Amino acid sequence: MNSPRSLDQMVPVTILTGFLGAGKTTLLKRILTEYHGKRIAVIENEFGPESIDNDLLVQDQDEEIIELSNGCVCCTVRGDLMRTLLDLRKRHESGELNFERVIIETTGMANPGPVCQTFFMDDDIAEYYRLDAVVTIVDAKHGMETLDEQEEAQKQVGFADRILISKKDLVTEAEYAALRRRIVHMNPRASIEAVNFGDTDLKKIIDISGFNLNTILDIDPQFLADDHPDAAHDHDHDHSHCDHDHGHCDHDHGHDHAHGHAHDHDHDPATCTNPDHNHGHSHKPAHNDNIGAFVFKSDKPFDPERLEEFLGGVVQVYGPDLLRYKGILYMKGINKRMLFQGVHMLMGAEPGKPWLANEKKTTKMVFIGRKLPQEIFTKGLEQCLAK
């Protein structure tokens, strides 16, 4: 293979997820039929005996639709995905195929985590493709129930860089608002908007740079403010009052749904005393969600060595449960902000813009994951602050 390409020469990849029937194909079909001047290779993954989506998608000379064999892209056909990406690379390099970007439509049951990791683990893939973002569609009509019952659906929300809510036409404003609130609680980092029968501008789902460290600066600083309506402090969840099992699950890559569900309903609102918790909506309590987020903020600088050691440790222990984490870090002795982000155990950091003389130096970190023990993280991070 040729030498590695620079970031802007790399082929951007969008992972499109959403639970069964959420509206992924509807959205893709719309995108592929509309003129946008972009050549897109679509990798389709269906979970079922027959391939139907392929026939539903309109194909013209601008799109290349590649179907992965049956099974789910996040587990059984992950090897297929790698082979397909490498094959696409070869055909792209030889000029046989002409495309500028790739969209992978996962099955409704897929956990986006392992799919994302594919882009960091194999060198020939990592140097050629740039994972742009995970875009997740949530069905307004069935979303609440699906999130209550399906751990994969929760992960799809937790991993998302952008969330589109479909089928708003089928619910009341109040139902839509409740779902939106719940999603914000689960993943305050992703922007959310409604999409009617897939009618969205391609720009809304591409070039999001969700995996680019620089976009950490896009974390809305207001979102971190205590008085922001969507503030993540609703998740300042005191685990000492909740009977969550904070040990991590090992079924990330599997589709044993019977096993997966065992973790869904073990939060007992009756024993949870956090006043920020809304246990009152008509569905099951929002905090039944295994996926949640919290923010760590400090105006004190981190001791770089201690922080590195701590993060290395928590990532080892909680990696399987850490879906996404990002932050802007204020480090002692470094005149630039450090940008930090990761997916599961894959963690990266790089220097960002220098701090300005009159700027208040501060750290903001967002952790999104499954049943993360916020106290352990918060206390550990506090101990990494320079004395």
Ligand SMILES: Nc1nc2c(ncn2[C@@H]2O[C@H](COP(=O)(O)OP(=O)(O)OP(=O)(O)O)[C@@H](O)[C@H]2O)c(=O)[nH]1
């Ligand atoms: N009312 C309404 N229906 C929608 C909307 N978006 C999609 N649908 C319908 O929802 C159904 C499922 O949509 P699909 O696009 O096939 O969903 P999918 O996520 O690809 O489904 P799977 O491939 O089975 O996971 C179809 O009948 C769509 O027409 C919407 O905004 N409003």
